[in-house]
Amino acid sequence: MAQVHARQLLGAYALFKDFEPAVLDALLQLSRVVRASAGDILFREGAPASSYLLVMQGKVEILRFGANGDEKIFGLLGEGQVAADAAMFMPHGRYPMTARAQGSAQVCLLGRQQLHECCRRYPDLALRLLAQLSQRVYQRVNEVDWVISSSAAQRLAVYMLNLAGPVGREINMPVNQRQLAARLGMRPETLNRLFSKWQEDGWISGRQRDWTLLDAEALQQVAGDSRRLF
Template sequence: MTQVDEAGDAPPQVFGHPLFQGAPADVQPMLLRDAAVLHAQDGQTLFREGDEAAEYLYVFSGSVEVLRHTQDGQDRVFSIFQAGQMLAETAMFMTHGRYPMEARARGDAVVLCLKRAGLQEAVGAWPELAMRLLNRLSDRVYRRVNEVEWYSDSTAAQRLADYLLRLSGDAAGAVRLPLTQRQLAAHIGVRPETLSRLLADWVTQGHIAGARRDWVVQDPAFLESLAQAARRSF
């Protein structure tokens, strides 16, 4: 990963993150040792799948998408991290020592590159940090298990309805897709042709309006009736 400006004094934003909040004064220098600020341009790759996992990232501004390339050459975006969020911290503890996915800037972004060695040292010095990391990892595993069940038990329409409702906050209103339609199709596990047909049908029926990445949810009750049938209660 490209090294740029030294991080300097402890940026207060980083120690406001739930993972580091309340870090003891003697632990903070461990976490920031050799940290550097990276100014990334739109589309710049921050790390690639299979690279040595030597750094994890805190997003100062802009956003970073985490993805994998599918066998047919498409990008499957798993998560988008916004300002104030942290990514790849759990990769610092993987036994194979490599990133399991690729990270790429969405628009111009500024990130703080933090070192694996410092995080591992901080865990030994501050046990509370280890517990927080375990909690974060456990929550992610739980979400992924639910997603596997969701993909196997739900229909394409239910998955798309759920996705649009999450963007709109379960209410009527305008939403902008953070993904291209091809990326969205891969994200919710449907063929691009199926996604296009569903969107076109719902426009015709008056449930949504729009095109490409800009849409308006006009009938949230219809989407809710689809999504709720396959949602878990917790």
């Protein structure tokens, strides 16, 4: 039953969509479905990367621990999303980050070897993976470029606008303020100061993780010309 669900989700994931059923069969060979409780570690940074992960239910956080023990949350994955697929090809053969269940969750662990084998047998899959990885290289290069040339206020404005989407006003942040400050490369006090200032100016209102954008245009002004054309 769980395997059927895993197969449906995997077949709906952009990378594996519209392939013949044999490809999904091969990918799912020796896979296993695992239940996790809040806080369970699904894989750990530095451990041998033998399988990648499909979220079947619940949420999975992707994170690293800083030298001072602080958590840095890099992503939050929901149902049907995949983690550590790139790690299956990294020459060092280790997980570059830690995956942890946010609440209770169900995931499917899929084998590295099966993925490699499918890339050999189905060149279209290899080419799709190349497209996906090159796109990620591109996004990361842009991120480095942007982080280096932006101010703390710009990074926070872009982060809030991205969360809100094109028409949204209500924002629920997936991380707490301490984690947000770490993620955006600013001190927690700087983040606090920006929130206070923007509330005084009537641009935003809210607290902790829940915010409303009252003046998205003002935030756009702060964000500036930071979006790339392609």
